[in-house]
Amino acid sequence: FLTNAQGEDVVAGVRTPMPIAEMAEKFPEAFKQFQQVCATLENHYRDMQDMEFTVEHNKLYMLQTRNGKRTAAAAIKIACDLIDEGLITEQEALMQIDAKSLDMLLHPTFETKALADADKNNVVGKGIAASPGAAAGTVVFTPEDAVKEGKAGKKVILVRLETSPEDIEGMKYSQGILTVRGGQTSHAAVVARGMGTCCVSGCGDIKMDEANKKFELGGKVFHEGDAISLDGSTGKIYDIAIKTVPADPNSGYFGRIMKLADKYKAIEVRTNADTPADAQRAFELGAQGIGLTRTEHMFFGPGRIDKFREMICSETVEERKAALANIEPMQQADFEGLMEALKGQPVIIRFLDPPLHEFVPTDEKDIQLLAKAKGKSVEYIKQLCNSLHEFNPMMGHRGCRLAVTYPEIAEMQTKAVIKAALNVQKRHPDWHVVPEIMIPLVGEVKELAYVKKTVVATADAVIAEAGVELKYMVGTMIEIPRAALTADEIAKEAEFFSFGTNDLTQMTFGFSRDDASKFLPSYYAAKIYESDPFARLDQVGVGKLMKMAVTLGRETRPELQCGICGEHGGDPSSIEFAHNIGLNYVSCSPYRVPIARLAAAQANIKNPRK
Known part of the structure; x- marks a missing residue:
């Protein structure tokens, strides 16, 4: 709350509000009333409320109330608290939680302030939000490089035209995957979701130059080793490495809600x-x-x-x-x-x-090894591989x-x-x-x-x-x-x-x-x-x-x-x-x-x- 202010001053963020607890010292009578009204409204709506109020001449005026917005972790805790307070049933508690929001508890996210700053200045493109989570690292263009850098302890983002089954090892060592082609059910998307890895697919605005290990997006050229970040929940691509926060499912409340879900x-x-x-x-x-x-x-x-x-x-x-x-x-x-x-x-x-063509070699060295193993000419193996397409x-x-x-x-x-x-x-x-x-x-x-x-x-x-x-x-x-x-x-x-x-x-x-x-x-x-x-x-x-x-x-x-x-x-x-x-x-x-x-x-x- 703020003193000598209007509601717009709080919402606009031009002034720093004081903690609500301080209201007890400044306006003790109004605060006591406020606590009573809060209990009445929460009991009536049987949900956490977002309330707006004003105090004039020490008198409390309630302006509006609505069900409050909440993070997934907060939604789970609120649901459990409301059950414990006897305000809602177990079934009602389960219905209050947005199932899709649980994604936030299971994948890394970006640090809030860093993301807000990046959203203003560093978005260079957008693809399909194929696998949730947040990823930041340096660009690599081949699965082999992803494995090499990943084993060395570096965080990398694998950038590909599209992925195929032979890219699996590289995908395992990547923080995130970015593809030019593909959708929600492309290979990259399906495999990334299985691994719990962030993925943005189908960013058709990328001009890829795999041979020279670079790509262009949003008027900028990115080379191997440049830092980028991916938001797998929105599909946004950033030209900097944004700080990430690891997943924390808060197992106590989370586990309780999951047990209730299994019950029903x-x-x-x-x-x-x-x-x-x-x-x-x-x-x-x-x-x-x-x-x-x-x-x-x-x-x-x-x-x-x-x-x-x-x-x-x-x-x-x-x-x-x-x-x-x-x-x-x-x-x-x-x-x-x-x-x-x-x-x-x-x-x-x-x-x-x-x-079967997805399994045949494309690299010259691999073709030569296969020809040697089968006792055939390199030309014969190439023709055979081509015939499978x-x-x-x-x-x-x-x-x-x-x-x-x-x-x-x-x-x-x-x-x-x-x-x-x-x-x-x-x-x-x-x-x-x-x-x-x-x-x-x-x-x-x-x-x-x-x-x-x-x-x-x-x-x-x-x-x-x-x-x-x-x-x-x-x-x-x-x-x-x-x-x-x-x-x-x-x-x-x-x-x-x-x-x-x-x-x-x-x-x-x-x-x-x-x-x-x-x-x-x-x-x-x-x-x-x-x-x-x-x-x-x-x-x-x-x-x-x-x-x-x-x-x-x-x-x-x-x-x-x-x-x-x-x-x-x-x-x-x-x-x-x-x-x-x-x-x-x-x-x-x-x-x-x-x-x-x-x-x-x-x-x-x-x-x-x-």
Whole structure:
């Protein structure tokens, strides 16, 4: 409060207000009245109030009151306090908290004053806010440089035209990731969210010069080693390093709200995790299993990519099997790590999905190494790699189509999954390990039946050889509209459905999730779309396909388990829709698990399941 002043003096910030406690000394009668009125208003509205008042001739006048704005940490504490004071119920407390705001508690943020100054003077561009958090560091242009600088203890921002699976190691060592191309569900965005790393994608204003390691943005040229900052919550890019503040979830109140959320939610919350570290973090944040493991990310580790490339370049089944045999124990170890991290909870492992051209070498040195390993000429390897490129790879030779063409890939992955499950079950007899194998990109039931035949024959042989009992499930991703339309047929083979809403959205709308950011802003401006359909589920079109698939699938197989494993699994409005159409679980990146837990509880409070 201020003396001899108007309300505008407080709001405008031209004078420094005094702490409200000092009012007790200056205007004791008015302050006593003020405390009474505060209690009356908070009791009436049953929420924290932002009140404006004035004192004239020692008399208190209340001017207005409204529900006060609050940070995520404050919202959680206020909700707990209101429960303890008996003013609101547990359900009302959960409904008061904005689920999306929990992001602020789980990621680094910028120091408030430093950010305010930077917002005035240092914004050079804006992209898509792809993964929340704040990051500051020096610019690097290659994943190799990111690893090198990161290992040396330096904070770096990886700047790329776009990322691909082979950039994973560099992304791990980066504070933040900035890309010229891509949207909410591009590779960079999805992987960054999984790692809890800040990412700004699709900044088309960047003029990139990778060869000379520099880029231009906002009239400035940035070279390798220059400092920049990214705000993954707003998409803003700054030309200085802004001081960051580490995440502090305030576990006491946070943990209490999460327990309440679990008490009232009706659907499970699982996580999308590709490494034991991701799985462990998700488990700590309350995940009840893994809804998606992208096995392709595992192929890029040291000693693996070379063998996988040898498999791709093999001319006979025997050669392919020999190369895959070297990868199998590594995959098995990965799967065991994931199962251990989740302590016996469900783990869904998706078989190889991306087209093979994503794995072939582009660097001359790597091409020479592959040629030497295969006993072929460098020219032959280059021609082979070029032949794998497709005009539209996202609708090309990928997913279950790879397993139809090369059953030995599915064979190897099945052996790795089942052997891992057997080992984990043996180590933990009290756990109930039931691995779930997911066949991606199915559009025709005969495709699924063909691949499932390979999986079942391989799995049963491994289990028989072990001489023990082990249950496993085989299901599919529903990501092609035809799969949703023929879900009754597909459910004859599939024991569970997992909606890959990233691809399902892409194929239903008919636009690329990596290129849509170029034209979607015009659609928002023209009010054609209100939000990014890759960030918030299109309940009218894509949602209708999902609802149809659930209904048709359960007509064939009443016990059919259904869930979401696309990025929509972490969006509150999409989670509410998933609850309403009867899904069993949602799955999202580790750092979105708390958001999903709260959103799932809010959905069940609004529309309780019978």
